Amino acid sequence: MASRGEGAERGGRARSSRRLRRELVERLERDGSLTDAAVRKAFLAVPRERFVPEAAARDGLEAVYRNQVILTTRDERGMWTSSSSQPSIMALMLERLDVREGQRVLEIGAGTGYNGALLAELVGPAGRVVSVELEPATARGARRALAGFAPVKVVGGDGRQGFGRGAPYDRIIVTASGAEVPSALFEQLVEGGLLELPLWVDRAGQTQAIVTFRKQAGRLRSTAVLFGGFMPLREAAGAAVPAGGVQLSANERVGGHGRPLVMLGGEALRKLSATARRRLLSLALSEPRVSQLGLRGPRGALLLYLVLEAPQHFVGSWLAPGLIGADGRGLALLAGRRTITRIEAYGDPGPERLLRDLVERWKRHGRPTERDLRVDVSFGREGRSSIAWGWSS
Ligand SMILES: C[S@@+](CC[C@H](N)C(=O)[O-])C[C@H]1O[C@@H](n2cnc3c(N)ncnc32)[C@H](O)[C@@H]1O
Numbered sequence: 316m317a318s319r320g321e322g323a324e325r326g327g328r329a330r331s332s333r334r335l336r337r338e339l340v341e342r343l344e345r346d347g348s349l350t351d352a353a354v355r356k357a358f359l360a361v362p363r364e365r366f367v368p369e370a371a372a373r374d375g376l377e378a379v380y381r382n383q384v385i386l387t388t389r390d391e392r393g394m395w396t397s398s399s400s401q402p403s404i405m406a407l408m409l410e411r412l413d414v415r416e417g418q419r420v421l422e423i424g425a426g427t428g429y430n431g432a433l434l435a436e437l438v439g440p441a442g443r444v445v446s447v448e449l450e451p452a453t454a455r456g457a458r459r460a461l462a463g464f465a466p467v468k469v470v471g472g473d474g475r476q477g478f479g480r481g482a483p484y485d486r487i488i489v490t491a492s493g494a495e496v497p498s499a500l501f502e503q504l505v506e507g508g509l510l511e512l513p514l515w516v517d518r519a520g521q522t523q524a525i526v527t528f529r530k531q532a533g534r535l536r537s538t539a540v541l542f543g544g545f546m547p548l549r550e551a552a553g554a555a556v557p558a559g560g561v562q563l564s565a566n567e568r569v570g571g572h573g574r575p576l577v578m579l580g581g582e583a584l585r586k587l588s589a590t591a592r593r594r595l596l597s598l599a600l601s602e603p604r605v606s607q608l609g610l611r612g613p614r615g616a617l618l619l620y621l622v623l624e625a626p627q628h629f630v631g632s633w634l635a636p637g638l639i640g641a642d643g644r645g646l647a648l649l650a651g652r653r654t655i656t657r658i659e660a661y662g663d664p665g666p667e668r669l670l671r672d673l674v675e676r677w678k679r680h681g682r683p684t685e686r687d688l689r690v691d692v693s694f695g696r697e698g699r700s701s702i703a704w705g706w707s708s
Pocket residue numbers: 396397398399400423424425426427428429430431447448449450453472473474475490491545546547548549550551
């Protein structure tokens with residue numbers, strides 16, 4: 316039996332947890348990632364620490380309620396394979412999934428079980444939530460956390476196959492990313508139902524968009540697009556995390572504080588020889604030619620525009636998206652603190668010209684953002700998805 320002191324400590328902890336939940340919700344409301352009353356109620360009802368017990372014991376309750384991803388599991392090579400996602404992304408995704416009371420929901424990637432518990436709150440006692448998890452130990456952890464708390468059925472297995480025995484579903488949410496839409500998920504969704512998943516915009520998954528689709532007349536049409544990055548869907552338990560393409564980086568460390576000087580990723584790097592990559596990295600470390608763009612551009616929107624309109628030239632990162640020439644002897648990056656205001660160019664002038672042209676085209680196009688992205692998915696005879704990305708005109 317717990318002593319009076321222990322009981323008081325538990326009571327204090329529960330009160331702190333409720334207060335921290337309220338503060339997190341207020342923060343998400345302030346930054347615009349939470350607007351829906353039902354999603355708000357779910358975040359207030361579910362204690363996150365229950366699903367990340369190790370992080371709670373190690374870092375304390377306050378840390379659990381920061382708007383941050385909590386990494387939980389690594390593979391043998393030290394690559395992260397599971398986490399509790401950032402609460403603001405979870406809230407944005409849950410709102411777009413438009414979950415109603417009494418619905419049947421399938422989640423792929425149970426992870427800690429936290430999102431599953433939020434889904435269970437949203438569907439209420441008349442609804443049903445099934446969550447599929449690839450890693451047996453992670454599935455066991457999620458079951459333990461959910462036991463006696465939220466009626467979520469956690470199933471072990473490859474979520475790309477869905478869970479046929481519980482089908483059909485009104486809503487399907489995938490919390491790991493991929494280059495394709497698994498056809499089993501399409502088949503297990505009701506006509507008019509919503510499917511939400513993080514899709515790779517480039518071939519290596521370095522740029523992702525979280526797309527919500529409605530199933531209509533034999534295909535999927537997007538209803539909303541968000542920015543965000545998720546760990547990749549893996550093929551088997553214990554399988555290596557798929558390598559995320561080529562990346563070049565250089566860091567500076569002064570007095571124990573590190574900062575990245577260069578971070579370049581993207582399809583275009585794959586075509587360069589090892590010598591050309593080293594030359595490009597040293598070019599990116601030299602002094603740039605700086606020119607103003609004459610606008611304040613949204614970073615994410617311009618990044619998406621470059622990846623989709625010039626994939627063969629795209630390099631860069633969220634902080635500095637840009638282009639290279641075919642031989643890697645020229646580089647041009649979009650730069651700016653909060654918004655994009657200038658071009659930083661290195662070496663041959665070709666990529667700089669192309670980047671200016673593309674920014675002009677983006678302006679003529681009406682400055683589209685991720686909200687103007689339209690994604691259409693159809694399925695071939697063998698069930699392979701064919702994904703068409705475009706801008707609403
Ligand atoms: C970002 S975490 C999910 C977060 C989770 N929804 C939560 O609330 O904690 C991604 C999860 O997907 C799982 N996963 C990866 N590939 C999978 C697959 N093919 N099928 C099912 N789960 C998979 C990982 O093991 C990991 O637990």
